[in-house]
Amino acid sequence: MTGGTELIETVAAPMADAVPERVRRGRGWGPRIWIPLVVVAFYVLAAIFGPMIVTFDPVATDTANRLLPPLSHRDDGSLVLFGTDQVGQDLLAQTMQGARVSMLVGVATLLLAGFIGVVVGVVSGYFGRWADAVLMRVADIQLTFPGILLAILIAAVIGQSVLNVVLILAISGWVTFARVTRGQVLATKNREYVDATRTLGASNWHIIRTCILPACTAPILVIATLDIGSVILAEAALSFLGLGTPASTPSWGVTIANGRNLLSSAWWVSTIPGICLAILVVSFGILGDALRDRFDPKMKGI
């Protein structure tokens, strides 16, 4: 059958109103991909270079310039773009420091969760049998546990530090990676080319490395993009509760919590880092959606 008949078959089936959408999504790097990418790149730059330009010192105080609103000037005439907090700390510096902490935690968490998840998924999917049964039941149990509660429980027990936050969030986040990897492994492992490699006498490790893992890359990247927003949100929530990053390395959540008591006198202390956080998470959300639609429309439910 030629492309022509396939086309008319698709069209003649009562789904033609989906056609314009499919065409609009197309193959190219549409605005749904590059706009959030530009935003994320801006954040990355601000996180890397921002704190070098506007230095943040967690213990510095400047009581003469406390609670200055955004766009006002310090008594030495310098502009404070985002305002200052109750001890005179510049919020711009604090926000860029927060970007650094939040994104670092996000990326580190995903790397760790992704690593655990991929290992579990491959073992579970490739070797199957009791390993699969045990690991997937563990995943089931963990899914019934609201992630934030597990994180709070662990945080309450092991205490506050950036490393602990990463550990906690990774422990609550590996299941998605494991499930997706396992599904992909199951779909791949009995394909003809894998069988062919096997008959040539390749070791399991060789097959996993050359045949299985490459097939998992795209869905894992999509999951990571979709997940990083929620990881950053979870980190902010933990920090807001005082269970996340310590005050010496304040993330956005810490700053927002700090501004909570100043709501009626200095709205900007909570609001501005919140807006920064929201814009970043929204960008990751749009990017993840676009990547998912582009790489694998079947993953809608995840």
Next chain:
Amino acid sequence: MRLAERPTGTAAPGTRTGPLLRVQDLSVSFATGSGRLRAVDGVSFDVGAGETVAVLGESGSGKSVTAQTVMGLLPRPAGRIDGGSVSFDGVDLLDRPDSYTRALCGTDIAMIFQDPLSSLNPVFRVGTQIGETLRRRRGVSRRKAREHAIEMMHRVGIPAPEKRVDDYPHQFSGGMRQRVMIAMALSMNPRLVIADEPTTALDVTVQAQIMSLLADLQREEGMALVLITHDLGVVADVADRAILMYAGRVVETGPIREVYDHGAHPYSVGLMGSLPTGDQDRLTPITGAPPDLRQLPTGCSFHPRCAFATDRCRTEEPVLRPAPDRPQAHLTACHHAEEVLADGIR
């Protein structure tokens, strides 16, 4: 329970003269990613009351789109009617609001789809689905509708309908599902039933059973039946007339035996040739691929695949004309019908 009453506004059968369904010069196009394509191009045919008509053609020939247009099921906004008329019982449906056609559907015109599994709602009991038209359109009670469903299931040959009426579609075999579909279509005694590839999705052994069931029901009910198919063998013994379509156009039409034995268009001859006739020399399937509707060949759309093609075929579009020296009802759209017929005799 027989339903004699008709919806208000439609005439009782036989009070009007003329065919039950008349499609005239119908053209339908679709918007696709690469521009509009013409799926149906100036198609005309009639279906008389109580008549069985086979619409034949490969996939993409426009036969299903024609059926969707008649039923008002054309996907919008991608599908567009560019011209022509579809008259049912003398009333042009394309002139009337969609709600008029919708009101005829189920009661006067019913449709049987190709794949009974996807065409039955998986979450409702089959009895509910069969009785639904009656219940929603006539306000009949649930219990009455269920009884009617049982009776309909009995009539289409589903064993133990009292037990199976509360089952779900996935609990039936393919053939039984299609019987459910037929029961659903016939539940309101329609005057016209359009069956779109009703046996294509079924096992070969079941195909004949379903086709003879349709033929039996057609005889008992006296309804008009339009059988859309790509498989001539399935309908040869059932249909009165055949309409052959290629690339959105009617290329040949006539009494089915006439078309079968004296094909006057190379495409029809090719379709027959795809059938094993016992005479090994004539088993010659059509060569080449169905046409790309976005880029139809000039002249006769069939010429790239045709053994009789000449320069005239490449430039001049043939129109339907009486097949030479054949009965009047036999029309063909081929410049070389004479040669095709002569070739067939040899």
Next chain:
Amino acid sequence: MVAYIVRRLLFAAFVMWGAVTIVFIVLRMVPGDPALVMLGPDASPDEIAALRESLGLTEPIPQQYLHYLASSVRLDFGDSIRLGGDAMGHVLERMPMTIQLSVAALMFAVVFGIGFGIVAALRVNTWADRVITVTSLVTHSLPSFWVGLVLILMLARGLQLLPSGGAGSFAHLLLPAFALALPFTAMVMRLTRSGLLEVINEGYIATARSKGLSERVVIFPHAIRNALIPIVTVVGLYFGAILGGTVVIETVFAWPGVGRLIVDSIGFRDYGVVQSGILVIAAIFVMINLIVDILYGYLDPRVRLAR
């Protein structure tokens, strides 16, 4: 159907066992001596020894685990060192408030999520669809505790329309429930929209139309019933996430529920209350999932009758 329910019940019991085990393992991760950590550096050796005894820390781990399972069945997690009295009692006392808040948020998310989802799907690619879709994209990603703060700032402090915190009246419920529900409303909406758009192209929808049913009947119930199946499962998962979210929202709005109790207790290392609270929430979540599974079997006969 009975076999199906029994299977789900067994699974729920298994998951509950898993949750208890996770809590046990995590609590053994406490660096150093839990009794010392709980009582602080000022405690006398006798006090510490007494607490070690009552926590069962003197026994070997497997035995501790068995005792822990036994006390879980009795819902006995010791006394609250902060508030005094039975730890589980404090949690159960606060539970109705948390359930009230979560159910209000869930209802909001389901009603408005499905409602806007249907509107967007039926008006696909119009301005109404675009506004709904873009709004959901943004609200989906907003941190709920920050939304809560902004709501307090604008509606409570600014316009003085609603109370900024505490509980007691319907007005008190509005802001926290809304803040809690917002991201889930967006998710339910997107799921409804895409589910309905998918279902509307199914063959049985063409069949329903060919039966001459009105477009309203074609959508309700033919399309909706099928589109709802995936939503029901996800709503179960969302309820768990909403329960988790109450921890943060209750803190923001000073809502006297279990979540706030847990957070407050962490500061005092009141582990009896923390584990009671977490296990109660986990138990509710498991129960909700059980109900969802059963509902799922009712909605989709293919699941109920499988195997």
